[in-house]
Amino acid sequence: MTDHILSAQADGVLTLTFNRPEKKNAITGAMYQALGDAIDGANADAGVRCILVQANGDSFTAGNDLGEFAAVNAGDGAANEARGKGNPLLIALGRAKKPIVAAVHGRAVGVGVTMLLHCDLVYVAEDALLSTPFVNLALAPEAASSLLLPARIGHARAFSMFVLGETIDGRTAAAWGIANAAVPMAELRERALKAAQAVAARAAASVQGAKALMRDEPSIQEQMVRENAIFSAQLKSAEAKEAFAAFAEKRAPDFSKVA
Numbered sequence: 001m002t003d004h005i006l007s008a009q010a011d012g013v014l015t016l017t018f019n020r021p022e023k024k025n026a027i028t029g030a031m032y033q034a035l036g037d038a039i040d041g042a043n044a045d046a047g048v049r050c051i052l053v054q055a056n057g058d059s060f061t062a063g064n065d066l067g068e069f070a071a072v073n074a075g076d077g078a079a080n081e082a083r084g085k086g087n088p089l090l091i092a093l094g095r096a097k098k099p100i101v102a103a104v105h106g107r108a109v110g111v112g113v114t115m116l117l118h119c120d121l122v123y124v125a126e127d128a129l130l131s132t133p134f135v136n137l138a139l140a141p142e143a144a145s146s147l148l149l150p151a152r153i154g155h156a157r158a159f160s161m162f163v164l165g166e167t168i169d170g171r172t173a174a175a176w177g178i179a180n181a182a183v184p185m186a187e188l189r190e191r192a193l194k195a196a197q198a199v200a201a202r203a204a205a206s207v208q209g210a211k212a213l214m215r216d217e218p219s220i221q222e223q224m225v226r227e228n229a230i231f232s233a234q235l236k237s238a239e240a241k242e243a244f245a246a247f248a249e250k251r252a253p254d255f256s257k258v259a
Helices: 029-043 066-073 077-084 088-094 111-118 145-153 155-163 170-176 185-200 204-214 217-235 238-248
Strands: 005-010 013-018 050-055 100-104 107-109 121-125 129-131 181-183
Touching: 005 029, 013 029, 013 185, 029 050, 029 088, 050 185, 066 217, 066 238, 088 111, 088 217, 100 111, 100 185, 107 111, 111 129, 111 145, 121 170, 121 185, 129 170, 145 155, 145 217, 170 181, 181 185, 217 238
Parallel strands: 013 050, 050 100, 100 121, 107 129, 121 181
Antiparallel strands: 005 013
């Protein structure tokens, strides 16, 4: 387990905490692997009855570390090889058997939002800000979010989040059904932990059965494959190169001259 992902287990709840606050919890390859391994490991651990995901610092997560994306775009062999193996967190979320609870505060960007679609209970701070600016970075949705988000909030709202990069606050996330409730920041962790403990106190096989029945895992896996093909192609594109350069230079990207 990397120092940037903290793990603790008590009373049947496995708590995984983003711990890279100096980088707004931007997720590196090592962090993805640690999270994926922990979720996969929970599937076979009878002592884990629920998983709680939270974050230290002022943000849930700024999404993927763009330095790693830029390395793939530039043709870095090691980065390309790592990317080619798939995202361990997304793979693990797609096949997760144990219920997952999330406590979200500050900014949740990209995968910080799409992973919530695989969580069974989500609590957000009222002033949290959620965004999925994939097209702003010349990329494509992932984590089966192109299937799950429109099903949750409708095509028009999902399109505006994916393509226009529209940001929504915690209250809106709850109103739209992305979250169960928006709560004051001071109450967030306690609310999420109590929910996780309540889930852990239920009959484990029954809970897992309910989760399995509520998810169409084959469709989720199939959509992830489709998304990954488009995402991978875009990651190496001239459009992405311009998007990453613009981000680094703190300017708006100009796609008008990209062939």
